[in-house]
Amino acid sequence: MTQQRPSRTAHLDQLQLGAIASVGLSLALWIRAKTLDQAQRAHAEHRAMFVGLWPPTLWLVSDALAGRRSRTGSRT
Numbered sequence: 001m002t003q004q005r006p007s008r009t010a011h012l013d014q015l016q017l018g019a020i021a022s023v024g025l026s027l028a029l030w031i032r033a034k035t036l037d038q039a040q041r042a043h044a045e046h047r048a049m050f051v052g053l054w055p056p057t058l059w060l061v062s063d064a065l066a067g068r069r070s071r072t073g074s075r076t
Contacts, residue, residue, distance in 0.1 A: 012062045019058035026052040 026048050033044035 012066055015058050015062035015065070019055040019062070022051055022054040022058065026054075 029044065029048035029051055033041055033048055036044050
């Protein structure tokens, strides 16, 4: 019996879903930061902004992999 490997497009879809999910996570962290006291709020807001940097990074990695795949064909 042969094992099926996940297709490269599945990995790309996972990266794009991760980018979209991290937008939601960033918003949730930002909203949660508003409920904390002043001493903890700055750290919580920085955490939300850090997570907010993930979507463009994940999306660009996904695009780069898609471009690499289209240049090399189905060998990758």
